[in-house]
Amino acid sequence: MKLDIAVLSGDGIGPEVTAQAIKALEAVAHSFDHTFIFKEALVGAIAIDKTGNPLPNETLELCVNTDAVLFGAIGDPKYDNNPSAPVRPEQGLLKLRKELGLYTNIRPVKAYPTLIDQSPLKRDIIEGTDISIYRELTGGIYFGKKHLSDDGTVASDLCEYSKMEIERVAHLAFKAAQKRKNKLTLVDKANVLESSRLWRKVVTEVAQEYKDVTLDFLFVDNAAMQMILNPSQFDVILTENMFGDIISDEASVIGGSIGLLASASVGDNCCMFEPIHGSYPQATGKGIANPIAAILSAAMLLEHFDLVGEANAIRDAVEKALELNITTPDLNTSNPLSTEKVGDFITDYI
Amino acid sequence: MKLDIAVLSGDGIGPEVTAQAIKALEAVAHSFDHTFIFKEALVGAIAIDKTGNPLPNETLELCVNTDAVLFGAIGDPKYDNNPSAPVRPEQGLLKLRKELGLYTNIRPVKAYPTLIDQSPLKRDIIEGTDISIYRELTGGIYFGKKHLSDDGTVASDLCEYSKMEIERVAHLAFKAAQKRKNKLTLVDKANVLESSRLWRKVVTEVAQEYKDVTLDFLFVDNAAMQMILNPSQFDVILTENMFGDIISDEASVIGGSIGLLASASVGDNCCMFEPIHGSYPQATGKGIANPIAAILSAAMLLEHFDLVGEANAIRDAVEKALELNITTPDLNTSNPLSTEKVGDFITDYI
Ligand SMILES: CC(C)[C@H](C(=O)O)[C@@H](O)C(=O)O
Ligand SMILES: CC(C)[C@H](C(=O)O)[C@@H](O)C(=O)O
Numbered sequence: 235m236k237l238d239i240a241v242l243s244g245d246g247i248g249p250e251v252t253a254q255a256i257k258a259l260e261a262v263a264h265s266f267d268h269t270f271i272f273k274e275a276l277v278g279a280i281a282i283d284k285t286g287n288p289l290p291n292e293t294l295e296l297c298v299n300t301d302a303v304l305f306g307a308i309g310d311p312k313y314d315n316n317p318s319a320p321v322r323p324e325q326g327l328l329k330l331r332k333e334l335g336l337y338t339n340i341r342p343v344k345a346y347p348t349l350i351d352q353s354p355l356k357r358d359i360i361e362g363t364d365i366s367i368y369r370e371l372t373g374g375i376y377f378g379k380k381h382l383s384d385d386g387t388v389a390s391d392l393c394e395y396s397k398m399e400i401e402r403v404a405h406l407a408f409k410a411a412q413k414r415k416n417k418l419t420l421v422d423k424a425n426v427l428e429s430s431r432l433w434r435k436v437v438t439e440v441a442q443e444y445k446d447v448t449l450d451f452l453f454v455d456n457a458a459m460q461m462i463l464n465p466s467q468f469d470v471i472l473t474e475n476m477f478g479d480i481i482s483d484e485a486s487v488i489g490g491s492i493g494l495l496a497s498a499s500v501g502d503n504c505c506m507f508e509p510i511h512g513s514y515p516q517a518t519g520k521g522i523a524n525p526i527a528a529i530l531s532a533a534m535l536l537e538h539f540d541l542v543g544e545a546n547a548i549r550d551a552v553e554k555a556l557e558l559n560i561t562t563p564d565l566n567t568s569n570p571l572s573t574e575k576v577g578d579f580i581t582d583y584i
Numbered sequence: 585m586k587l588d589i590a591v592l593s594g595d596g597i598g599p600e601v602t603a604q605a606i607k608a609l610e611a612v613a614h615s616f617d618h619t620f621i622f623k624e625a626l627v628g629a630i631a632i633d634k635t636g637n638p639l640p641n642e643t644l645e646l647c648v649n650t651d652a653v654l655f656g657a658i659g660d661p662k663y664d665n666n667p668s669a670p671v672r673p674e675q676g677l678l679k680l681r682k683e684l685g686l687y688t689n690i691r692p693v694k695a696y697p698t699l700i701d702q703s704p705l706k707r708d709i710i711e712g713t714d715i716s717i718y719r720e721l722t723g724g725i726y727f728g729k730k731h732l733s734d735d736g737t738v739a740s741d742l743c744e745y746s747k748m749e750i751e752r753v754a755h756l757a758f759k760a761a762q763k764r765k766n767k768l769t770l771v772d773k774a775n776v777l778e779s780s781r782l783w784r785k786v787v788t789e790v791a792q793e794y795k796d797v798t799l800d801f802l803f804v805d806n807a808a809m810q811m812i813l814n815p816s817q818f819d820v821i822l823t824e825n826m827f828g829d830i831i832s833d834e835a836s837v838i839g840g841s842i843g844l845l846a847s848a849s850v851g852d853n854c855c856m857f858e859p860i861h862g863s864y865p866q867a868t869g870k871g872i873a874n875p876i877a878a879i880l881s882a883a884m885l886l887e888h889f890d891l892v893g894e895a896n897a898i899r900d901a902v903e904k905a906l907e908l909n910i911t912t913p914d915l916n917t918s919n920p921l922s923t924e925k926v927g928d929f930i931t932d933y934i
Contacts, residue, residue, distance in 0.1 A: 389782035390744035432739035458834035484808035
């Protein structure tokens with residue numbers, strides 16, 4: 235197979251970890267006889283610094299015409315304390331999601347047996363946890379009409395959803411549940427929000443086409459508790475954009491290391507793969523960033539193109555590295571390896 | 585002191601636990617020579633059943649003319665699966681908050697040393713946790729304009745905040761921080777929401793009046809992680825209505841038992857005290873409900889009226905009960921006592 239892959243490595247540790255993911259993909263290309271063509275482009279704070287724009291037109295152009303996007307991370311402390319600044323790195327990411335039509339964000343959360351003791355939660359609570367979170371990514375309060383009164387004393391954001399927006403992500407989530415444990419939990423706040431009531435209605439309708447999947451509902455406040463009390467009860471979680479942002483970040487810490495978590499953002503015409511950790515500026519250039527989340531994002535990319543054996547080759551290599559404790563300082567205090575060395579081991583193992 | 589207290593015990597286990605809180609308050613009245621006059625009224629599912637209205641006019645009337653409201657719980661499974669039903673118990677609670685102007689919800693979250701092992705989180709993570717969450721309660725997306733298109737395919741909710749709404753709850757939160765560890769964390773999503781940017785701006789201005797309090801900011805997704813990774817970093821958390829609903833419920837599980845957590849909802853003219861557990865219908869009438877959250881809500885009531893010694897008398901009695909393991913089955917599997925017996929012990933101890 236031939237794939238054009240745009241590489242947007244971004245800020246902070248983004249470039250370091252993305253480099254390891256590319257190495258892993260090149261090893262796969264070599265072993266399985268594929269051709270992957272990588273083209274780099276700017277995004278985030280580095281793009282603002284160089285062009286004034288967090289998502290330059292050439293970057294968007296490249297992404298629109300590529301098969302997949304490999305994304306690093308964005309964000310720089312110099313923008314963090316001023317969310318009202320006219321240009322900010324996040325705007326690049328949000329615009330990219332919207333322009334590429336990436337309406338579904340998929341985040342797997344798994345308790346790796348070797349890492350359970352690193353979790354802030356007790357072993358018996360997290361054992362067996364294997365969740366796939368489907369978050370709507372291009373609608374809701376993120377993209378609804380914003381307003382600030384002329385005198386600056388009243389501000390508002392509109393959370394709006396249409397049936398179509400709910401249906402398309404729901405179908406992807408139900409299909410995923412069919413390949414997993416046939417359970418889907420819709421997280422909403424239907425006891426308060428009109429938009430949540432529409433979610434419940436539309437998802438209940440879509441469920442008719444997936445009779446083998448059990449659908450249940452959880453209010454978001456309760457979901458935030460259940461995620462800690464009993465995470466292994468979940469299979470697929472489906473939710474709207476803002477709730478998904480919160481619940482998926484909460485879920486990300488139960489597995490023991492955020493340095494392992496990958497995500498995919500998909501739409502009808504494009505797809506993007508991204509480690510969920512951020513740009514982690516304090517670690518930049520020190521060789522201590524964990525490359526596994528970026529490498530597992532590459533595995534999600536392969537799986538997206540039905541290269542299942544290839545994806546598993548990456549996952550096996552990662553599990554081997556974890557088993558042998560060939561890991562960065564976040565997971566390994568006694569004998570840590572560098573970002574690059576961990577990447578090398580995984581690449582060689584593939 | 586003479587206090588008129590409206591008692592809205594509501595649904596499920598509400599009446600059982602509220603009865604124990606009243607006993608504790610009566611013991612305090614007796615020991616400290618106060619007069620507390622209790623008047624009961626209907627709210628929630630039971631009010632719908634009896635009057636068709638989750639907040640009958642007589643109930644609202646009583647609350648408006650009282651010094652404080654002691655609230656039990658609302659909710660009944662027969663309404664849960666139909667959030668679109670025209671009349672629902674939650675509407676009573678939301679209307680009560682709005683009509684009484686209860687714009688601040690205060691929830692203390694503490695790790696009780698005797699209960700740490702009951703927590704889903706590891707001991708070293710939660711030790712020392714002592715948080716007070718200030719949630720705005722009468723604004724934001726809960727009360728903003730809702731809309732459903734005529735053909736039922738587009739739904740929306742408006743999240744709107746004014747400077748005044750932010751200021752008044754912020755002042756209460758800063759004052760609380762001054763009596764605690766002088767730290768206030770604003771939780772928002774200012775990298776995405778216009779309303780959050782107004783929160784940041786206004787809270788930063790209010791902070792000028794409280795120079796002894798350190799203010800910091802956390803995006804809500806990060807807050808959801810930090811609450812699990814390192815809850816003892818927090819002192820006072822201030823946040824808007826929806827984020828407060830999620831974050832405070834998440835925080836409620838770290839202490840080891842939701843059966844211990846009390847809350848206060850305060851405004852300029854009224855105040856209401858409520859255990860944070862819900863109506864827990866499965867436990868109704870079995871004598872297994874933990875009355876401590878309701879009893880600690882009564883302590884918050886006393887403290888609100890500056891009856892600090894009285895509030896501490898209740899808290900000491902509760903700590904004694906926990907220490908001697910005089911507790912309900914949720915905390916005590918070997919030799920559990922009934923709701924009433926736990927209430928009796930605490931009352932006698934006072
Ligand atoms: C950076 C921010 C705008 C973004 C979001 O809220 O979606 C991030 O938190 C994420 O989850 O990818
Ligand atoms: C019952 C519901 C409307 C309510 C809320 O969301 O405010 C509850 O979850 C709470 O936190 O008191």
